[in-house]
Amino acid sequence: MEIRFTLNKKQVTAEVNADSVLIDVLRSLGCKSVKCGCETTNCGLCTVWIDGKSRLSCSVLAAGIDGHEVTTMEGVEEEAAEFGAFLAAEGAEQCGFCSPGFIMNVLAMVRELEDPDMEEIKEYLAGNLCRCTGYMGQLRAIKKYMEKRKSPVIKVREVQG
Amino acid sequence: MLTIGNYVKAKTLEEAYELNQARSSRVMGGMMWMRLGNAKVKTVIDLSGLGLDQIEESDNVIKIGAMCTLRQLEQCEALRELYGDGIAESVRHIVGVQFRNQATVGGSIYGRFGFSDVLTAFLALDTFVELYDGGTIRLSEFVKRKPDKDILLSVIVRKSRRKFRYESIRQTKTDFPVIACSVVTGMVHGKETWYFSVGARPMKAELLEKQWEIPDNASEEVIADYARQAAAEFTYGTNMRGSAGYRQHLAEVLIRREMASILAEGR
Ligand SMILES: Cc1cc2nc3c(=O)[nH]c(=O)nc-3n(C[C@H](O)[C@H](O)[C@H](O)COP(=O)(O)OP(=O)(O)OC[C@H]3O[C@@H](n4cnc5c(N)ncnc54)[C@H](O)[C@@H]3O)c2cc1C
Ligand code: FES
Ligand code: FES
Numbered sequence: 001m002e003i004r005f006t007l008n009k010k011q012v013t014a015e016v017n018a019d020s021v022l023i024d025v026l027r028s029l030g031c032k033s034v035k036c037g038c039e040t041t042n043c044g045l046c047t048v049w050i051d052g053k054s055r056l057s058c059s060v061l062a063a064g065i066d067g068h069e070v071t072t073m074e075g076v077e078e079e080a081a082e083f084g085a086f087l088a089a090e091g092a093e094q095c096g097f098c099s100p101g102f103i104m105n106v107l108a109m110v111r112e113l114e115d116p117d118m119e120e121i122k123e124y125l126a127g128n129l130c131r132c133t134g135y136m137g138q139l140r141a142i143k144k145y146m147e148k149r150k151s152p153v154i155k156v157r158e159v160q161g
Numbered sequence: 162m163l164t165i166g167n168y169v170k171a172k173t174l175e176e177a178y179e180l181n182q183a184r185s186s187r188v189m190g191g192m193m194w195m196r197l198g199n200a201k202v203k204t205v206i207d208l209s210g211l212g213l214d215q216i217e218e219s220d221n222v223i224k225i226g227a228m229c230t231l232r233q234l235e236q237c238e239a240l241r242e243l244y245g246d247g248i249a250e251s252v253r254h255i256v257g258v259q260f261r262n263q264a265t266v267g268g269s270i271y272g273r274f275g276f277s278d279v280l281t282a283f284l285a286l287d288t289f290v291e292l293y294d295g296g297t298i299r300l301s302e303f304v305k306r307k308p309d310k311d312i313l314l315s316v317i318v319r320k321s322r323r324k325f326r327y328e329s330i331r332q333t334k335t336d337f338p339v340i341a342c343s344v345v346t347g348m349v350h351g352k353e354t355w356y357f358s359v360g361a362r363p364m365k366a367e368l369l370e371k372q373w374e375i376p377d378n379a380s381e382e383v384i385a386d387y388a389r390q391a392a393a394e395f396t397y398g399t400n401m402r403g404s405a406g407y408r409q410h411l412a413e414v415l416i417r418r419e420m421a422s423i424l425a426e427g428r
Binding site for chain 1: 163192197
């Protein structure tokens, strides 16, 4: 069957089977940032936004996406790079495999929650697993990133330096 | 691995119900559970175009459409106003925000899963389920039924002045609960009534009703004794997450804390 949907603000069509899952369709359309970690809805690596909400693309039937709006990291490249710089500055990545899903969910969080405290941040990101780092660097990066969003005069370069 | 032959986005409930009568058809909620199974599904029926994704509040009830997500439950102000943080507490440990943006109330209740936090929470409240063919029945009755080919349309909570508490224990964050308990109390037909629902025993949640008049200033020992009695009326099982004895002990502790918290708040 053919589905039409908006992918990163562009109309696309794709030929899918009734049991195709969204992650495979997105990757076939060139969105290679979307990765599969567990395939069992546990790790958060496959996070994309559907109609603006974070979802797990490993478990979304592609057929159901017809008419909807999907955003992957390719669609928010600048913002992702900006937050990614904070992750790098805090040494928050080791293998980096968890980062695409993590970044997408952090960007969803800053859109949804006004001024989350550390507990709220941890809870929002509980579905993003990282097997390398122990999360401390990521939490530091988020804190600094959010401070920067509050006072946009601080430049990313200064934070890195 | 789950395989699906056809996908149909139902245009009417009648169409969805008719399609679902075939043995190899399945209604889809958020697909989170179904996708992990090995079923060979001939037709999967998507209910997402039927307006079942709203939480509606009227004078007497809160009606939660089957396609509402767990995240909608968590963020529902009407439920928070009536029952405090209990409902949000029952779902906020389930995997993560992305997951809860997708898993549905309908799939959670229809599934009648042993580990279900959602079922444990709603069972202790004055809750009904609305079925396409089977009408509106009490959730406590629905829980005992075997899965059939009906379609769950909504979960209906009757508004009442009741106090509600929910607690669960997990070995690690976002895992299934080792035990889940809700305690509700309020006046029913002029008598103070306590409802206890214990799930993840690991069997599915069951409901216990007691007409206990407990003063707000009851001592810790008295509350502990009531909690012991309530916990002892459920049966428990052993699996990789905990033994039956451990679960009963945890249930006793959680029920005691919940009762104490309700009594401390005053009714
Ligand atoms: C990894 C994982 C961890 C989980 N952890 C927890 C946890 O800690 N606590 C907890 O409470 N739950 C947990 N769950 C269960 C989860 O919260 C949902 O209850 C579950 O996924 C079912 O919801 P769904 O919307 O995904 O339904 P689906 O998987 O789409 O459907 C489940 C079943 O219900 C049927 N169905 C769905 N909607 C309807 C309807 N309206 N009418 C009739 N039949 C219907 C389907 O045909 C299917 O048989 C977990 C699930 C997974 C996959
Ligand atoms: S790959 Fe989707 S949650 Fe792990
Ligand atoms: S950095 Fe390796 S999994 Fe997160």
